[in-house]
Structure formats: C-alpha cells, structure tokens
Amino acid sequence: MSEALLEARDLVKEFPLRRKRRVHAVGGVSLSVREGETLAIVGESGCGKSTLGRMLVGALAPTSGEVRFRGQTITGLKERELFQFRRQLQLVFQDPYASLDPRMRVRELIGEPLVAHKMCDSKDELTLRVLSLVEAVGLPTDCLKRYPHEFSGGQRQRIGIARAIALDPSLIVCDEPVSALDVSVQNQILNLLAELQEEWGLAYVFISHDLSVVRHVSDRICVMFLGKVMEVGPTEEVFGEARHPYTQLLLDSMLPLDPRMRDRKRRTLEGEPPSPVDPPSGCVFRTRCPYATKLCANEEPSLRLKGNVKVACHHLNG
Amino acid sequence: MIHNTLEVSNLNTSFFTEQGEVKVLRDVSIVVGEGQVVGIVGESGCGKSMLARSIMGLVRKPGKITSGSILLDGKELTTLSKKELCAIRGKEMSMVFQEPMTSLNPTMRIGKQVQEVIAIHDDLGKQEARLRALEILSTVGIPEVEARYNAYPHELSGGMRQRVMIAMAMVLHPRLLIADEPTTALDATVETQIIDLLKRLTNVGTSVLIISHNLGVIAQVADFLYVLYAGRVVEWADVYELFDNPLHPYTQGLLDAVSSLRSQSKSLKTIRGTVPNLAEPYEGCSFTPRCDKCALWCATKAPELAIVSPNHEVSCHMVERDDDL
C-alpha cells in the first residue's frame, strides 16, 4: 500500500558528559510513519521522546542510525543538502512563549520560512500568503503587526502552527503542543490540528505525556521508556489491552474525573527511576517492573509482534 | 460546630501598574474546615496563584491586598507585621510550589534544608532537629532516609524533590498547607503517589488547600472545590456534588472539555474565546463573552454567589436558586 513517509532505523543519541560518561537519551529506536497518519510517541520525562522528535526532523544529528524521508536518507547530510527537506519536515514546539522571537512581529515570524525558501516573489505576495496562513489557524487578520507578548498562550501556539504549515510540509512533529495550555484552550488547538491534518494532508508525529490527549489524536502509539520502545501499535488496541507492564502502569495512572473512583486499586511502580547515564542491563524497565526476573537482567527483550502490536517484554502474558 | 482552619472573607487584591489598578482578586471568600482538603480550580489568569500568595502574605509591589480578611485559626493575617508573618510562615501555615527544582536550594543538602526550617522557628538542639528531619523525610516516603539525607536536590528525581518540599512544609506540623500546582511538573506515575501523600496529611491534623488547573487531580483529593474565573469565585461545592451537577456555565464548559477528550467524539468541546484581560474592567459577569447561556443583563450586572443547595453555591444570573423555588 502506501510506503513509509518517514522511516527511522536504529536511532541512537548519546550526549557526552564529563569523565567519559554519557547520557543515553535514545537507545536504538526504529519506527515509521505513513502519509496522513498520526503516530503518537508517549512516555514520561527522560524517556527520550523529545530528542527522538528532533532527530526525525533533522534538527539534531543522531549518534548512529538513519532517518529516511520518502526513501531518501536525511541523516548525515550537510546543512545545504538538508535545506530542501526542511520544507517537508517541520516542528511545533511545546512552549509558545519561548519558541517565538519576542522582537519580531507576527508578519515577520510567519513570513520567515517563506522568505528563507524564497517562496514569494514580492512583498505583497508574502503578506497575502501570511494572511491566508493566519486565517487558516484562526487568528484575527489584524494581528500581523503585533508582537508575541500581546497574545495569549493559545494564540501564540497558533502562530507557531502557522509557521510550521507555511511551507506546506508533509509531516509535522508536534512536541507536546498543548501541554503548556489550559484545558479549554488545549481542545481548541487539538481541533485545529485535526482540521489542518484533513485539509492539508499532513502526517503528525505527536509527542506527549498526556494519554487522554494521545488517545484522541493518534492512529498508532509508541510507548517509550528510558530511550527505548516498550510497545507500539494501533492506538485503540494498545488502549484496549495494554500488554507491556509499563503501558499498563501508564494507563492506570490516568486520573479519572469521577471523585467516586478515588480509592480505586492502582498498579504502582517499584523502586527508583533509573538514570539515563547508567541504564539497567537487559530490559531498561526491569528495576521498576513488578514482574522482573533474572532473564530480564541478562537479556534485552526485542520488539515482538503480538497480533497488531509489537511489545518488548520477556513475559508477555504477565 | 466545625472549627475552620482558614477563613478568607471578601478578599480583594490588586496590582497597581502604569495603566491603573488591575483587580486580580475580587471579593473572594474561601473556607477550609479543620481536617479538610479544599481545591481551587481555575485556568491561567484566574488569580489562583495570587490567592495563595495573598494568604501567605507574599504579595509584593506593585501588588497589594486592598481589602478583606484572612483568618488562620481565628487569627487575622492581613493586619500582621512582616515579622509576625515570618513567624507564622513555615510554622502554622506553609506552602508547596509547582517547581521543586527551583524551590530547593541546589547547593544545600536536603537534610540540611529541612533542618533549616526547624532552626528558624524552634530552639531544638542539632541532634534533635536532625532526628525530626529524618522522621519527616521518612513519613513523606523518601526511601533509605539515612543515606538520602545528605543528597543534593539534583541527585533526586522530580517526585523525590517534591516530597522533600512537602517534608519541609510539614516538619513543624502546620495547621494549613497550601499546595500550588504540586503535581503539574511531575510525571503521571509519580503524580498519583504525591496525591496520595497529600491526602494522608489530613491524618496528622493539617488542612490542605490545593490549587490546580487539573480537574482530575482535584477530583481525586478534594472534599470541597472552588472554581475561580477572572478573579472571582463563580461556583463552590462539595466535590461529589460539583462533578455530578455543575451549574456555572464555565464549570460545565471545563468539565465538558475534559470529558470530551476522554470520550470517543471526533470534535472536542471547547470554551470559545479567551480568558479576559483583567486590566480591562468589566461591569457585568466576566464570563459573558464566552457564555452560551447568558442573557442581556449578564453584561451589565455582576452576579453574586447564591446558595443553590446545601454545600453548593453559584454566581450566575441564569441559575435557579433555592430562595426562588
């Protein structure tokens, strides 16, 4: 059917520290995204999802592994060669306050990608393009001459989204795009992202720690822990029956909106959060897993297919 | 007769900027009964952080409490001097913040930081203070306390750091603990543990005022709940009552938004528009521009909090009240 739009193979990212130690941020991740689909990458802080997202758009060079866009390798390219791919791969940031230059007006901010890729012949054409983008993201047309600090968090996020779609990309990595927003505004932005996906034919890699958001937006979900993939598969199947102990734990940790459920039985984590500088041998989750055995310490589980879902666990019936 | 740990009555706090007076809190009244957990829910710009700071006496220029009373165990706080407030803070009321990394001193070992709180308020000897610190750190769930005592904040995980913050806040057994977005910066799996910990604090006689924008957190832990919008309390109720029967359009909007996310609906419910700019004063109900249920007079006259049923009050013109029936 449709070949992969974006493919990552064995991506590894290690950051050097003093005294020859390293932070193992991402430890060998492979995944693929198809045209028009939304793949969610879920995990808690330190799991490497943001680092992974940056590598997927070519903003960060991996220590090893490769990323392919429509079959062409984009890792290891020089800045000049990577330039053409930037039109296809974009990023929406988490922090609507930090990702916009406070000294630039909206017109310049949204126009910047268009100017960088010389997509408009005249100043008027540029303004027209910017206006249509502004309308597409639901901002008032008189906002062009204003500065970021004059807008609310949700509106700033819309500016960020307008920038990301300006080049008409094929895939956008959304790095926690609604985590910094209030709930009522969050939904507005999620609706916007869904609309844009349909109208513009976009594929999303949606990075989030919020499972309820993820369930709503994604077709497939990839669960990460300490730089490795624990489980990956169609969203509904993973939510319906989580196979990996970590996924089960995450699902259990979703807070119900019903005060009557406050004393419900919950799974808990064992032990201490492991450090990415010194990850556990074998399965990285074993120090927190209630089902860990000797095998888990000796051998790293590989992703095995169980139905439609791939799981990395030695004890799949646990 | 229930004794109230905290009674805030008609509190007004304003910021005096170049544009004039910006009213951040308007006629806010909150009651935290003995041994209760009370939640304050609101989004950005509603004034919830200012409420916490007002109670703690931490409002600095250009902000100021302009009127109202704050009674802690019957003692009036608004008229106290700086020195008197310092004596109370940490001892009779304390606060836990959102970001444990920036609230803890990165160059001081955690055990020492807890000891420091004791040293400021009590005259315990060094050994005794250390024992107390160890005890409280163990109570909040720090494993291997003896070993961890000498750790620095950056050596601990986010959840552990928050526990240290709670330990520092609880070591002198305050009557009131204010928790300002205590779990917002934490992972979901840790969040549940911290929420459990906060619940247990009432067992030692501390009342908790928890502030959060996360309805899920509040649902898990609070006995009563106040909804804040644009500096005013728009609804308050017993937590079960509120989730079963939200009456204010804003509360309904919030609950709808969160629950639509969890349902399988394709389009998510939203509250249209944005939070109002408090610098622009509004005569009527601040929620009017975003409200689907408002009438003409909502824009001209601000509604008052009125009793709807026992343990449930709403500030809305469009809601039927007890006295109307």
Next chain:
Amino acid sequence: MAEDERELVASSNANERSSSLLRRLSKDHKLSVASLVVILLFALAAVFAPVLTPYDYDAISLSDRLAPPSFEHLLGTDEGGRDVLTRLLYGSRVSLMVGIVPTMLSMVVGTLVGMTSGFFGGKVDTVVMRVADIVMSFPSMLLAMVVMYTLGGGTANVFLTMVCVGWAGVARVVRAETLRLKQNEYIEAARIVGVRRLRIMLRHILPNCLPTIVVLFTLEIPSSILTESSLSFLGMGVQPPSASWGLMVSTGREFLYHAPWLCFVPCVAIMIIVLAFNYLGDGLRDVLDPHLRGR
C-alpha cells in the same frame, strides 16, 4: 513573579507600545533624564564654544597669569594667562569626542568579534577569546602607554589606542550574551524552518543583544573619557597648546597651592560627565530590559 502575574503586568504594559523610551525613562528614572540633559548641555557647549566665549583657547597673556575667578575670567586664568573657561569648553570637545568616537569603534569591533565568535564557536572562538583575555589582562593604561609611546602623541593615536584596548571587554560581554541567546528555543525554531546561520545571527541575535550593547556603550564612555584624561595627564595624549581636561589637570597640578581652580575645575567637569553617563546607562538598562517581557 508567577507566570500569570507577569502576563498581567505585561499585557497592561503592552497597550502602550507607542510610549517612547524617553517617556519611560522620565517616569521612574528622573536622575537619568537629568543626566541626559547635562550631557546634552556639555555637547552643546562644546559645539558652540567659539560663540560662548570671547577668548581663544591658546591666547597667551602673561600679564594675566594665574588670575583667580572674576567677572572677566569666570573661572580664572591658567599659567599662560589663558581663560580657563574657554579651555574647558574647547577641552570638552576633545574629551567628548574621545569619549564617544573610540567607544563607538570599540563597540562595533567588539560586537562583530564577540558575536561571530560566540555564534559559530569552535576553535576560532577559543583562539579569539584567548586573545581577548590577553588584551584584557594587561592593565589598560600600561597597554595604552606602550602603544602611544610607539606611535607618538596626538588625537588620532589616542583614538587608535583606545580602540585597541577597548574592544576586548565588549567582545567578552557580547559573546556571553550571544551564547545565552543561542540557547533560546526561537533560535532552534528558525534553524528548523531553514533560515541560514548568518541571517539568524543578524536577525535574531543582534536585535536581542542591542539593549545590552546600548547600555554597555553608555557605561564605556566614561571609561574612555577617563583613559584619555589619564593619557593626557601623563603627557601622552593631546599635546599643548590644544586643550583637554586631562592636560589641564596635569598642568594644574603644579599650581595646586597657588591656583587650585586650575586643577579643580577640570576634575569636577570630568566627574560630572562620568557620573552623568553612568546614571544614564543605569536608567537605560532598567528601561530597556522589561520591554522584553519575562526576564
């Protein structure tokens, strides 16, 4: 302040986008505005010196030597019978010129070097910074004296010396600012969108550095004035019969007992102008920063 408080203050301040720098300065920093006025007065006096005084700065009149302040000579006369006020006014030209021009040049050179070094990093950065360190670790007066000694006296050489000495401090500060600004997410955002590095430097880093650079400028000026005064004092700067405040202090030293005003007057003038620039710099720093909300 908490996030929503900052938002509050910022959103209400945002409505006055049209408010000029001057207006904002005048609200809370009256001393800065007063300083600005003083500086302007000095500048005007320097420009209109020939109009303001009937005397020539080098009009020797031995019969009038060392006359105390009087109606004819408001600030007295010096050892050559020249009117002190006149020499002060003409001297202010030199002092202000030397305060402003070399500082501007130092700022330009220092900014270019510091920003490029900080932005591109790597080996070039290390080398450049070591050079800057070396320049900075020499006592600037000593270095200035060495350069002046080799090149000889005269105004142009004073300028050159000061630029040679002054660029390093600026480069360090600008480099530090650049490194800090580079961390900002909007820089990464610009890169992802495809903006070339040079353009990022000019369009994102430079404008955000500007407040620091402007403030540094006003604070470096008094330093330059003092350097010039010191050099002239030591006989290495402006040569007689040209007037310069430093020179006046130097020659006035000999007559400290008999004619104290010869030394006193230029000293006070130096002090006033240096203080004025310092206060102006302080005020500008306060006013320029909150405009960028949050920090």
